[in-house]
Amino acid sequence: MANNKYxxxxxxxIIRLHLEEGRSVKSLTDEYNLGSRTLRYWLDxxxxxxxxxxxxxxxxxxxxxxxxxxxxLAEAKNENDFLKKAxxxxxxxxx
Numbered sequence: 001m002a003n004n005k006y007x008x009x010x011x012x013x014i015i016r017l018h019l020e021e022g023r024s025v026k027s028l029t030d031e032y033n034l035g036s037r038t039l040r041y042w043l044d045x046x047x048x049x050x051x052x053x054x055x056x057x058x059x060x061x062x063x064x065x066x067x068x069x070x071x072x073l074a075e076a077k078n079e080n081d082f083l084k085k086a087x088x089x090x091x092x093x094x095x
Contacts, residue, residue, distance in 0.1 A: 006034075006038075010032070011042050014028055014032060014034075014039065014042065015042060015043060015046050016063060018039075018043065019060060019063040019064055019067065020063040020064075020066050020067050020070075021067065021070070022067045022070075022071065025039050025040065025043075046060070
């Protein structure tokens with residue numbers, strides 16, 4: 001019932017933010033002024049739909065892979081920044 005008062009496009013957007021960008025339920029409920037039960041219901045419903053709809057499952061899998069790759073890229077960038085700072089530090093020590 002509560003599902004009817006929200007735009008389906010908003011639901012899809014919020015689910016995508018959760019799956020692809022890894023946004024937490026709390027951050028999404030705070031930002032979009034939702035109840036956590038509402039969002040959890042949407043996520044559960046999405047998971048159920050993925051079980052019966054191969055196209056939706058594939059899309060969901062792509063979002064999850066994208067999230068994983070974004071996380072790995074962020075970690076690599078952090079490591080790279082650290083190594084740049086370390087090399088600059090040791091270059092100063094040699095002089």
